[in-house]
Amino acid sequence: MFETLTAPESDKIIRLMGIFAADPRPEKIDLGVGVYRNSQGQTPIMAAVKAAEQQVWEAQKSKSYISLAGDKAYLEAVEDLLFATRGAKAAIATPGGTGALRQCFEALKYLRPSLTVWLPEPTWPNHASILHYLGLRVETYRFRDATTGGLDHTGLMADLAQIARGDAVVLHGCCHNPTGIEPSSEIWHGIAVTLAARGALPVIDMAYLGFGRGVEADLAGLRMIAAECPEVLVGFSASKSFGLYRDRVGAVLAQCQTPAIQSEMQGLLTWLNRQNYAFPPDHGARVVQVILDDETLRANWIAELSAMRAEIDANRQCFAADLRRHQMADLADQIAAQRGMFSLLGLSPDEVHHLRNARGIYLVDDSRVNLAAMTPEASRNVAGAISALAQTGQSA
Ligand SMILES: Cc1ncc(COP(=O)(O)O)c(C=O)c1O
Known part of the structure; x- marks a missing residue:
């Protein structure tokens, strides 16, 4: 039976990790994969996480199952963090943000298999991949203006204004991946009001909380949408914000209109956990809960996250300065204004391959760059290489 198998095409970003690992050049630089790196190129465990793990290790007496929906205290801590208010919300713990999005999309399919799910153009490739897999x-909808490299505000609002009642709209809660474009507060408000008027269901992908302008500021869009729209789905990831990548920590929160609907939604989400993996992982979720519920650990976590954000922003400004030195002021201005780990450089796949082959500079094919991994030396190299590309039309 296996001999008839043709494997699906693997994810481009995951494939790039393998190509990078196999590249023997010592000067190679990985600006592809979306993981935070400090100035030494490491992805350290946060001190607040280590301390919380110690507490969990000392207190935990059993590894027996907890609950299909996940630990209640964890889910309440995440609800408080994201919404700052309690209400009629159904919630489940999931393996990471990918697990959360998968369960959101499964819920959409269960609720209304004929709906259309609207994604920003561009977006994280796994959104479309999972949605297509689920049929x-x-x-x-328009999001990035390819000419200016900034937000296509007119296109965005025009497209959202056409969305049919009962369709779902995926939004990046902050730090849009791959563009780094952040809608202003006014624009978030316009998005929220439009979605509410259309009767569309927002699905908010919150994977980079704290990497934009700070935890509270990064939640402004989500909270405006939750205030305007009666029903909202949120897929939360703790991978980046708590550095818990491999421990797989996420959650789905569903804002519902009444407690009776909440109870049905809780039943659906819990059932979906049962269908897909039964009990969600607990260790990382408990670590997040311990941090959020302890005043000191929470303050330490916020401080560490702020330091990471400041470091990424310093890398951005350094790269923007190098681009300006090479007379690329427009691109420099875009990069300097964007937030989070990523920006798009606006290069063609051929140019991206050229940088990889000739210079050992690894970007994702759409020319997404991870600013967390951008050292001063890499910044000079990449700016020089892009400038040479722009001048010669190809070789640097
Ligand atoms: C936009 C976006 N959403 C969700 C995720 C899922 O993250 P994870 O499954 O690692 O928690 C990622 C990870 O790269 C992402 O970039």
Whole structure:
């Protein structure tokens, strides 16, 4: 039976990790994969996480199952963190943000298999990949203006204004991946009001909380949407914000209109956990809960996250300065204004391959760059290489 198998095409970003690992050049630089790196190129465990793990290790007497939906205290801590208010919300713990999004999309399929799910153009490739795998219809709405490299505000609002009642709209809660474009507060408000008027269901992907302008500021869009729209789905990831990548910590929160609907939604989400993996992982979730519920650990976590954000922003400003030195002021201005780990450089796949082959500079094919991994030396190299590309049309 296996001899008839043709494997699906693997994820481009995951494939790039393998190509990078096999590249023998010592000067190679990985600006592809979306993981935070400090100035020594490491992805350290946060001190607040280590301290919380110690507490969990000392207190935990059993590894027996907890609950299909996940630990209640964890889910309440995440609800408080994201919404700052309690309400009629159903919630489940999930393996990471990918698990959360998968369960959101499964819930959409269960609720309304004929709906269309609208994705920003561009977006994280796994959104469309999972939706297609589930057989859901996918459309895109305009987000990035390819000419300016900034937000296509007119296109965005025009497309959202056409969305049919009962369709779902995926939004990046902050630090849009791959563009780094952040809608202003006014624009978030316009998005929230439009979605509410259309009767569309927002699905908020919150994977980079704290990497934009700070934890509270990064939640402004989500909270405006939750205030305007009666029903909201949120897929939360603790991978980046708590550095818990491999421990797989995430959650789905569903804002519902009444306690009776909440109870049905809780039943659906819990059932979906049962279908897909039964009990969600607990260790990392408990670590997050311990941090959020302890005043000192929470303050330490916020401080560490702020330091990471400041470091990434310093890398951005350094790269923007190098681009300006090479007379690329427009690109420099875009990069300097964007937030989070990523920006798009606006290069063609051929140019990206050229940087990889000739210079050992690894970007994702769409020219997404991870600013967390951008050292001063890499910044000079990449700016020089892009400038040479712009001048010669190809070789640097
Ligand atoms: C936009 C976006 N959403 C969700 C995720 C899922 O993250 P994880 O499954 O690692 O928690 C990622 C990870 O790269 C992402 O970039």
